[in-house]
Amino acid sequence: MRRHSIVSVAVGIALAANGPRMAQGSCGFDTISVTTSPGFTLTTNDDYKVLEDTAGNITYGLYCDSQPSGVDGIDKWFKVPVESVGIRVAVAAASGFLEILGKSKAITAADDPSGLTNICTGSVATLDNSPSVDVVFSSDAASDGDKSVRLPSDDSLTPLQRAEWVKFVAAFFNAETTAASLFSSIASAYECHRGNMQHLVGAPHVYWVQYTESGTPTYDIVDTAYQKELLAAAGATNDTAAPLSDPTDQSAFQAAVKDADNVFDQTNLTDYGMRASEWYTDFGYTDAQNSDASFLQQRSIWRTDGYTSAAGVSNFPEFAYARPDLVLQDVISVIEPTYNASYARRWVWWLGGTTESTVTISSANYDCDAPWLPQVATCSERSDFTGDASSSSSTSNNGGNDSEASHGRAGKIAGGVVGAVAVVALAIVAMHYINRHRRHTRIRALSGASGFGGESIGLHDTRPR
Numbered sequence: 001m002r003r004h005s006i007v008s009v010a011v012g013i014a015l016a017a018n019g020p021r022m023a024q025g026s027c028g029f030d031t032i033s034v035t036t037s038p039g040f041t042l043t044t045n046d047d048y049k050v051l052e053d054t055a056g057n058i059t060y061g062l063y064c065d066s067q068p069s070g071v072d073g074i075d076k077w078f079k080v081p082v083e084s085v086g087i088r089v090a091v092a093a094a095s096g097f098l099e100i101l102g103k104s105k106a107i108t109a110a111d112d113p114s115g116l117t118n119i120c121t122g123s124v125a126t127l128d129n130s131p132s133v134d135v136v137f138s139s140d141a142a143s144d145g146d147k148s149v150r151l152p153s154d155d156s157l158t159p160l161q162r163a164e165w166v167k168f169v170a171a172f173f174n175a176e177t178t179a180a181s182l183f184s185s186i187a188s189a190y191e192c193h194r195g196n197m198q199h200l201v202g203a204p205h206v207y208w209v210q211y212t213e214s215g216t217p218t219y220d221i222v223d224t225a226y227q228k229e230l231l232a233a234a235g236a237t238n239d240t241a242a243p244l245s246d247p248t249d250q251s252a253f254q255a256a257v258k259d260a261d262n263v264f265d266q267t268n269l270t271d272y273g274m275r276a277s278e279w280y281t282d283f284g285y286t287d288a289q290n291s292d293a294s295f296l297q298q299r300s301i302w303r304t305d306g307y308t309s310a311a312g313v314s315n316f317p318e319f320a321y322a323r324p325d326l327v328l329q330d331v332i333s334v335i336e337p338t339y340n341a342s343y344a345r346r347w348v349w350w351l352g353g354t355t356e357s358t359v360t361i362s363s364a365n366y367d368c369d370a371p372w373l374p375q376v377a378t379c380s381e382r383s384d385f386t387g388d389a390s391s392s393s394s395t396s397n398n399g400g401n402d403s404e405a406s407h408g409r410a411g412k413i414a415g416g417v418v419g420a421v422a423v424v425a426l427a428i429v430a431m432h433y434i435n436r437h438r439r440h441t442r443i444r445a446l447s448g449a450s451g452f453g454g455e456s457i458g459l460h461d462t463r464p465r
Contacts, residue, residue: 027064032180035187038161039152040168042176050074051171056150058141062171076146081173082134084108086127086144089115091151093162094137096322097169100374101178109133117309117318117361120368135172155226159233159324160187162226166322185376189325190233192379196339197235197332200387204261204335206236209253211267211282219253219283220244222266230324234331235387236262250284260295262334264302265351272312276301276351299352302334306349306358315361316347319373336387 031044039055048063048071061067061074086109087094095118098104104120109131113124127136127144136144139153149172151165163186170179208222208231221244231238240256247253257263271278279301280288288296295301304327305314320327323346330348332339349358359365366372 029064029174030176030180032167032176034164034167036158036161036164038157038164038168040165042167042171049171051168053141053150053168055152056141058150060149064174076149078135078149078172080171081175082106084133084135085172086110086131086133086136086147087116088127088136088138088140088143090139090153091137092116092318093165093321094151094169095121096319096373097166099319099371100166100182100322101170101173101175102374103173103175104368106173109136114309114311115313117307117313117315119361119363119366120371137169155222155224158225158229159321159327160190162321163187163324182374182376186323186325189376189379190328192381193325193328193332194233196379196382196385197233197336199383199385200235200336202387203235203237204387205238205259206231206234206262206264206335207238207240207257207260208264208266209257209283210265211279213282216248217250217282218247219250220247221253221256227264230328230331233328234335236335254284254293257295258293260293260300262300262302263295264304264331264348266304269303273356275356276353279351299350300334301350301352302348303351304330304347306345307347308358308360310360310362314347320347323373325376325379336385338387339385 026047027049029044029049032042034040034042039053041050041052041054043050043052047065048061048068050073051060051062053059058075059073061071061077062080063077064080067077067079083106085094085098085103085106087107088111092115095104095107095116098107099118099120104118105122107116107118107121107124109125109127110116111127113126116124127133131144131147133147136148137151138144138148139150141148141150151168152162155162164183166183167176167179170176208227210220210222212218212220221238221240223238228238240259244252244256265279267279267282269275269278269282280286285291285296291297304316304320307315307319309315326346329340329343330345333343333345334348349356
């Protein structure tokens with residue numbers, strides 16, 4: 001019995017220095033490295049390659065002509081390149097990986113076609129129990145028998161670890177070289193922006209939160225690897241003064257996030273057009289207008305489902321995991337809006353506004369012939385950005401898919417204050433905020449958005465103009 005071999009250390013070092021190289025075998029498979037410990041390994045042999053999903057404890061063999069015999073340790077075999085793909089939407093990120101690789105047309109089936117937002121596919125049928133596709137990407141390696149392949153479906157991986165799974169998907173198309181090149185550019189941009197945000201004067205307090213109503217309501221500060229690293233990369237801290245020991249204690253939650261400059265929410269909100277009101281109700285903020293929590297005064301509540309299908313399905317789980325550098329820049333644009341004032345957000349939108357200014361994905365903002373998802377802008381390293389206005393400048397050149405103002409889809413507040421009373425009121429609030437928070441300059445620019453007035457949530461505009 002022959003066993004799949006491991007690429008030598010010498011080859012690994014050469015690859016790290018020079019990038020992917022062609023393996024000397026009958027299939028001509030490319031050999032690439034895996035760099036972030038994402039939960040899988042890729043080994044290239046002469047006539048087959050081995051994908052080991054170490055997190056899922058399953059191993060796949062991929063061959064080009066005929067299935068090799070006498071190979072130990074392979075759970076499922078696939079002939080590559082595959083031509084047709086099924087997706088179970090619990091791992092909609094597979095669609096984003098295929099789109100960034102230019103393979104969206106390979107998606108021919110899904111368990112819920114309406115749950116996909118990718119407009120660059122062809123006709124997508126509904127998966128049945130015996131799907132007529134070559135491979136099905138799923139959260140469960142056993143969901144579709146010998147055709148199912150597991151992809152991660154939660155946020156237990158960091159943004160770069162999750163993104164590196166593009167190499168795993170690419171292996172089924174013999175597109176590893178393309179995937180490796182894309183990931184290298186994405187990782188470089190991510191690390192560059194991350195490094196630029198590590199010189200802030202006073203780390204802003206930012207929390208990722210979620211309300212869940214299942215029996216007893218729970219109020220959580222989300223601390224999984226993906227969200228925790230993303231906030232840290234943006235220069236923020238989410239260490240609370242009052243750690244939560246009981247997620248059912250609403251008062252304890254409110255005390256824990258009281259010092260937040262911004263809050264990112266991932267609650268399943270369903271009252272479209274009134275989701276801000278729904279959020280305040282869910283978290284028990286009955287008099288947010290008079291709260292001494294700065295993020296409530298500033299309405300600094302944000303979500304990542306600002307780019308959706310016509311049916312309202314968020315594009316974030318589908319495309320965003322492939323582009324952690326863009327997700328990071330979305331978050332930075334909220335926390336530190338002067339870092340790159342020309343940046344147009346992709347997914348993040350301002351829930352604190354009274355107009356739900358989200359964008360529907362369409363040919364007007366996503367061109368399948370010239371898509372923005374695979375386009376990686378360069379980032380310039382800098383050590384002078386401290387969060388002060390004097391250190392602000394553009395650090396990248398992003399094409400962007402936003403058609404609205406540079407501060408995101410929600411746009412900017414209409415300029416000017418009407419009436420002397422409003423001016424005085426705003427001045428009082430501004431002085432109060434300056435005295436209480438050293439980071440006033442940073443937060444002042446966060447929440448630029450249009451459409452004040454309209455929702456009955458007992459709030460008024462207290463933001464300096």
